[in-house]
Amino acid sequence: MDKVLIFLVLVVLTYVTATWAMIPRCHEGMGLHIPVVYRIRERINRQSHTILCDTATDGGGWIILQRRYRFTVSFERNWEEYKYGFGSLDDDYWLGLEYVSSLTAHGTWELRVDLSDNGPRSYVIWSNFRIGNESDGYRLYLWGEKSGDDIDDIGNSMLLSNNTPFTTYDVDNARRSDGYNCAETAGGWWFKTDGFCAGINLNEPWTIQNNVASRMSFRFRHL
Numbered sequence: 656m657d658k659v660l661i662f663l664v665l666v667v668l669t670y671v672t673a674t675w676a677m678i679p680r681c682h683e684g685m686g687l688h689i690p691v692v693y694r695i696r697e698r699i700n701r702q703s704h705t706i707l708c709d710t711a712t713d714g715g716g717w718i719i720l721q722r723r724y725r726f727t728v729s730f731e732r733n734w735e736e737y738k739y740g741f742g743s744l745d746d747d748y749w750l751g752l753e754y755v756s757s758l759t760a761h762g763t764w765e766l767r768v769d770l771s772d773n774g775p776r777s778y779v780i781w782s783n784f785r786i787g788n789e790s791d792g793y794r795l796y797l798w799g800e801k802s803g804d805d806i807d808d809i810g811n812s813m814l815l816s817n818n819t820p821f822t823t824y825d826v827d828n829a830r831r832s833d834g835y836n837c838a839e840t841a842g843g844w845w846f847k848t849d850g851f852c853a854g855i856n857l858n859e860p861w862t863i864q865n866n867v868a869s870r871m872s873f874r875f876r877h878l
């Protein structure tokens with residue numbers, strides 16, 4: 656009897672620890688305004704991985720999924736690279752869809768998209784965000800409330816990618832009827848299955864963006 660009880664307690668403890676371990680400790684930085692971005696080592700999918708936390712924006716607690724501000728890192732990458740991440744923690748950077756997928760599989764997460772074109776920054780936040788698993792093509796799920804100062808422009812453009820799987824030049828999950836793979840010229844993204852490729856693509860090459868002053872980032876946090 657006692658052994659069974661101990662076993663049960665251990666199982667529950669392990670479960671609680673495992674659940675906690677799923678949520679990176681970016682919230683430790685809440686209220687702390689320096690440094691704005693710090694690194695922590697986290698175990699995601701039983702692997703140790705470094706993630707970037709933003710402690711300043713809107714109360715902090717954000718994990719950075721994508722950051723482009725120096726234009727030194729190419730985002731024309733294959734599936735494996737979008738899956739496990741690329742770039743540098745000090746530079747332009749992509750966290751990796753596999754990590755975002757495992758993190759957002761549990762709990763409630765919000766997504767924030769920031770853009771600045773040579774001027775004041777505009778942003779939009781979704782109250783619910785999730786990335787599907789690899790068999791689901793790392794599909795983008797956005798739902799719930801939208802807030803921010805550019806809900807119409809960024810918000811509605813992003814929504815065109817909602818519920819679509821991710822596509823890279825070597826893995827085409829959009830399978831468009833015209834046979835064209837949008838990622839061949841535009842970096843990996845959640846491309847539409849018909850019509851124009853996307854309303855907005857934060858991973859496209861800068862030459863297409865044609866505005867060297869653009870900055871953009873994607874961040875998400877646990878609620």
Ligand SMILES: *[C@@H]1O[C@H](CO)[C@@H](O)[C@H](O)[C@H]1NC(C)=O
Pocket residue numbers: 787788789790791
């Ligand atoms: C991946 O996600 C799909 C859809 O949510 C689910 O049916 C499937 O079981 C998942 N596969 C794995 C390996 O977790």
